[in-house]
Every structure is written in C-alpha cells, then in structure tokens.
Amino acid sequence: MKKLLMCWLLFPLLAFAQLSEPKPDTPVEKWAGKTIMLIGAHADDDALSHGTLALLQAHGNQVYIVTLTTGNVGTQDPNLSRTQLAAIRRQEELAALAELGIPGEHYINLGYDDGLLEFEDRKAVVENLVRWIRKLRPDVLMAWDPGKNYQRWHKSDHRAASYLAADAARAAMWRLLFEGQITQEGLKEYMIPEYLFYNDYDNNDENTWVDISGFVEKKVNAFSKYSSQYGPGWKQYNPHPSGADLQQMKDYARSRITMKNGKAVEGFRYYKGLPDALGK
Numbered sequence: 001m002k003k004l005l006m007c008w009l010l011f012p013l014l015a016f017a018q019l020s021e022p023k024p025d026t027p028v029e030k031w032a033g034k035t036i037m038l039i040g041a042h043a044d045d046d047a048l049s050h051g052t053l054a055l056l057q058a059h060g061n062q063v064y065i066v067t068l069t070t071g072n073v074g075t076q077d078p079n080l081s082r083t084q085l086a087a088i089r090r091q092e093e094l095a096a097l098a099e100l101g102i103p104g105e106h107y108i109n110l111g112y113d114d115g116l117l118e119f120e121d122r123k124a125v126v127e128n129l130v131r132w133i134r135k136l137r138p139d140v141l142m143a144w145d146p147g148k149n150y151q152r153w154h155k156s157d158h159r160a161a162s163y164l165a166a167d168a169a170r171a172a173m174w175r176l177l178f179e180g181q182i183t184q185e186g187l188k189e190y191m192i193p194e195y196l197f198y199n200d201y202d203n204n205d206e207n208t209w210v211d212i213s214g215f216v217e218k219k220v221n222a223f224s225k226y227s228s229q230y231g232p233g234w235k236q237y238n239p240h241p242s243g244a245d246l247q248q249m250k251d252y253a254r255s256r257i258t259m260k261n262g263k264a265v266e267g268f269r270y271y272k273g274l275p276d277a278l279g280k
C-alpha cells in the first residue's frame, strides 16, 4: 500500500518532468548562422549525427568537429601499425566531412591515443577542450550524452569523452579557470548556451528529433568512407574498397537510420542553460 502511495505521489512529478523537458526555441531544422561544435572520441563518432550536421552546414551554420583521439588502435587487421591507422582514420574522416559539405579545416584532432582516453591527464584534456571552446565560441555543443539522472553506460573512450566535454563546457565559463588562456592568449571566458547530446544505445532520453529526410544520401555516402572501421576493411584494410564492399557499408548505414512518422530522423537530448546543471 505504501509503495502504491509512493507511485501516486511520484506520478505527478514524473509527468511534470516530462512536460518541462527543454526544447529548442527554433527547431533544429531551421537553425542558421550558428556555430556548432561536436566533441567525439573517434573519427566516426560524429557519424551518428551526420544527417543533422549536413543539414546544419547546408543551412548556413558553421560546423566544427573536435575529435579527441587519433583512432590509432581500433582495428582487427594484424598488418596495420598505429601510425598507419591514425593516418587512415584522418583521411577517412576528412572524406566523410567533405561528403557532408564540412570543410577540412573545421576538423580538429587533439591527438590522444585511441582506447586510453580515460587514463589521460584529465586537467590537461579539459584545458585543451576549454581552449577550443573559447576560440570557437559555439552556440551549440554536441557531445556523447553523459546521462541525465544517472551515468550512462558507454564504452571507455565514449564514457570519458562525454564527461570531458561536459567538464570543459563548465570550465570554459569561469574566468579564473585556465586563466592563462585569458591573460596570455587573448581568449575570453565563454558559456555555451545550448547542447545536443547523442548516444548509440537507446532512445530513452531523446527529446529532440531532427528530420534528416533531405540528407539521407549524404549520411549514407559519408558512412561508406569509414572503410577501415566497417565492412571487410575492419579485418583486412583495403585503401580501395570494391563497389560491393562500399555497397555493403551503405546498406548497413541505411539499415541503422531511425524512422519516425515515415521520416528519417536523428535523435538527441537537447539541453539549454548553465553547464553546471548538465545532470539535472
């Protein structure tokens, strides 16, 4: 009985929480003139958002991709060295971004080792990210979702990247944190006003769905550039994948597209406001 009472007491709270979910004032499909910064752990983490990124770029926004690691570990091909893999991953990411209309100079790679992000010096990584936030001054930060009311399970680098991005967003707004950037480098503190968090496991926290109908082909084509990560190249890298291999990757990309009301969409947890409240 007591349990039942608790349920009834909680119900209005949960209903209110649902109602009070923030929504963008302007639908993402209508955003223009904004600076968008995406922080990911690997070249291809942005692939979950490629439709949205292509749409934003096409609508006159400036999209920047900041990737923390070089991707120099993730392969099953026994013949690739770390150096080779890092070079391949860079070239694949640039090719994917070109497909989306995002210029190569908007790709920033911070050079950390793949697979070990959570063991890096957190202060140094956050300082690095804060510098880029203060330089680019994004209107919107896109990042792995650290979780809403609980820690989301991510694989290691994604888990680290989600918190590093959120921590950097919080730190960037404080004038006296990493103050050398302000007193010596001419940067200014900055508070990011809006966030789009992405994840690849479930859709439970998504509150914003972006209609990517006009950008599906770009998303599919961009995905097919990651031939060292998907298709036969995962086990045996081929710099010139066959037409059949490319088709296999495109089919896979197409099969993973979420449909809502007959439209291709990408889902995000939108958040607005002070980064100190990111977990609320």
Ligand SMILES: [Zn+2]
Binding pocket: 041, 042, 044, 045, 158
């Ligand atoms: Zn990744």
